[in-house]
Amino acid sequence: MGIATVSRMINKTGYVSEESGKRIEAAIRELNFVPNERARNLSRKKSGIIGVIIPDFQTPFYASLLRQVEIELYAYGYKTMVCNTVKTSDREKEYIDMLDRNMVDGIITCALSVEDSVYQMVDKPIVSMDHDLGERIPLIHSDHQKGGRLAAEHLAGQGCRKVIQIGGSFPVNTPSNDRYLEFERVMMEKNISVQKLEIEWNHIDYAYYAHFLQDCRDVLQDADGIFASDMGAIAVYHFVTDMGIHVPEGLKIAAYDGTDFTRMMTPVITAVCQNIPLLAAKCVDTMMKLIDKREDVDFHQVTDVYLQKGGTT
């Protein structure tokens, strides 16, 4: 009985007579045989692993996204390799190289620290979230423009006249910027003053916010509304409360992302919510199409956002 038959049996590919089947099964059990994945990967020319590159899953949004992506990939029989760039472009580059070295079958990326060209050189499955890498690489993101508008209209509707926006200027071409632009545009239209406080996009952790806000006391004191990412909003709430400002009377806070944490807070934070499960599903579905070399790949998918009214506005 040959080794090929065993292979056919295990992979259910090709015919195997009932008798051989039984014998093989017995042998497998007896010898405690387990197929070696590394050998399979080599001859099949695939590893069944997808790398997911994220800036840092300290950020609630990315943590949630990674979680959902893992669940989706698992459903398709793929394993997830976490690729946390921890804010450094070196790490992002190294993870992309991995694709070339055939360690993973594809990469889903939402990191922003590397020039687009690095990605464009790779001729393997890549799906990008929130980062336009050229038209040959599928791009998926939320309707950030609508997000900016929802926030602006809400704050305006609550009577804000002097608002602050906290956000970074990304070094790359990302649709995320639309939320800042649209927010400002809508406010301008309503003659509401908007000031943008620039944060270093690659330093986004709580300690940084705490430190950053220290330097903005006066501006915060003076404003009546603020728009920031989930973690930024949480930090602002914490900070201004310590300053003795009452939320929402003294200052209204709206967050962007709307991860679970905004709902765990007391009060719940008003937020524009991205549909993370849907984003994750689209990333994975698109990756599967790319891997299967299917023709019906949608190269630009935008998902809806909605406003969650909480106690901070």
Place this chain on the structure above:
Amino acid sequence: MGIATVSRMINKTGYVSEESGKRIEAAIRELNFVPNERARNLSRKKSGIIGVIIPDFQTPFYASLLRQVEIELYAYGYKTMVCNTVKTSDREKEYIDMLDRNMVDGIITCALSVEDSVYQMVDKPIVSMDHDLGERIPLIHSDHQKGGRLAAEHLAGQGCRKVIQIGGSFPVNTPSNDRYLEFERVMMEKNISVQKLEIEWNHIDYAYYAHFLQDCRDVLQDADGIFASDMGAIAVYHFVTDMGIHVPEGLKIAAYDGTDFTRMMTPVITAVCQNIPLLAAKCVDTMMKLIDKREDVDFHQVTDVYLQKGGTT
């Protein structure tokens, strides 16, 4: 010029003359050659990937741990495969099987849903956190006993006389249980009444807590102190505040884990903090020793915990 020389060159193993070196370098550049990781994995009999099994990184503690572990593994040149069991033992089993199939070089696990025997059958590098899998598998965990004591003494010191503990009964042998036992023991000693509210350990997300607390209104109303995990504490704070109970005057809340979220909240939550970076470092260091088949493996490592005084007590 033979293929072997190229291999020696790339891996810096064995001698290569300067001239050959240059020629190879040129060829690599010209042909844009990249070594195939899958082939390497097969012949080297290793993949450079470590699987990290966690119950669910919705839980702040595991999310932080995973993050740190990835950073440590990366420093050693290893990649991290996320293995989120999402509360199901099937998934945990499947991930363990992966080890057998030689997909990963080792597994760091902190999941609790599978009988110990499943792990003991595997004769490959495994490091366990918070789950005693027998003396042949290194066990790493925080000093949960001290943690329980710190919380108990603190709440007692703040004048609590009637406290609640929220926690699960794990289906496996885990040192985490010590914190419940010690908490109760210390309280008993001081003649303080303790009631334990049992939660389903495998349903630990915010929605569950919210629902669970609904059914405990009376008990909460009646108590003056409570001890729960980070997320549990956050949920309690949220819930009792909505009920009109003032924290800390009406109820004192102490959390267990002490992840960043306890510091992001307003007020900061009093918590017993586990040293997550140290735990992660120990897990990874131990894994490296196991892989290198070194003799100096410490099979039982306990790390210290400390109390963070916040505004909820």
Place this chain on the structure above:
DNA sequence: CTGAAAGCGCTAACAG
């Protein structure tokens, strides 16, 4: 120092 050759363990034609 270098090349030939034998695997690593499995998959995939291709004749029987």
Place this chain on the structure above:
DNA sequence: CTGTTAGCGCTTTCAG
């Protein structure tokens, strides 16, 4: 239906 035979692409003796 099944066994034989090539690979997959790299590492690693082992002569030379």
